[in-house]
Amino acid sequence: MKNFFYAAGLLLSGLCFSQEASSKLKISFFDGIAIGGYVDHGAYLNFTGPNVSLTHKSVKFIVGMLPSLRIKEDHSSGTKNSPIMPTLGAGLTVVYKKIAFQVPAYYNAKTADLNGNWKIGFGMGYSFK
Numbered sequence: 001m002k003n004f005f006y007a008a009g010l011l012l013s014g015l016c017f018s019q020e021a022s023s024k025l026k027i028s029f030f031d032g033i034a035i036g037g038y039v040d041h042g043a044y045l046n047f048t049g050p051n052v053s054l055t056h057k058s059v060k061f062i063v064g065m066l067p068s069l070r071i072k073e074d075h076s077s078g079t080k081n082s083p084i085m086p087t088l089g090a091g092l093t094v095v096y097k098k099i100a101f102q103v104p105a106y107y108n109a110k111t112a113d114l115n116g117n118w119k120i121g122f123g124m125g126y127s128f129k
Contacts, residue, residue, distance in 0.1 A: 037123020042072025062093040100125040
């Protein structure tokens with residue numbers, strides 16, 4: 001998991017240092033992008049949150065936080081969790097024109113049966129801006 005964040009950081013820093021006149025680095029709280037995708041045997045819906053983005057020509061690279069709704073059925077016996085849970089993830093989003101592709105990472109908390117761990121997913125969405 002650390003390698004994922006190191007690679008994303010290297011990609012973003014490499015793009016920042018090799019900017020041309022048509023590149024633009026920006027920090028924002030909301031970009032108007034809705035994404036749906038798959039992670040850990042369930043689905044998620046998110047809207048990109050606080051982030052750092054780099055726009056180069058018609059491609060936008062975004063690294064940031066992802067406030068999300070995770071949709072996953074609880075298959076445990078006895079007491080069950082809600083199938084829709086709010087959660088916060090982090091990840092890389094690439095927007096080409098109005099189509100967005102995303103690689104998010106979400107943390108699953110430790111339970112009595114399982115250790116806590118990070119799960120990586122994928123998704124697609126649309127940029128409204």
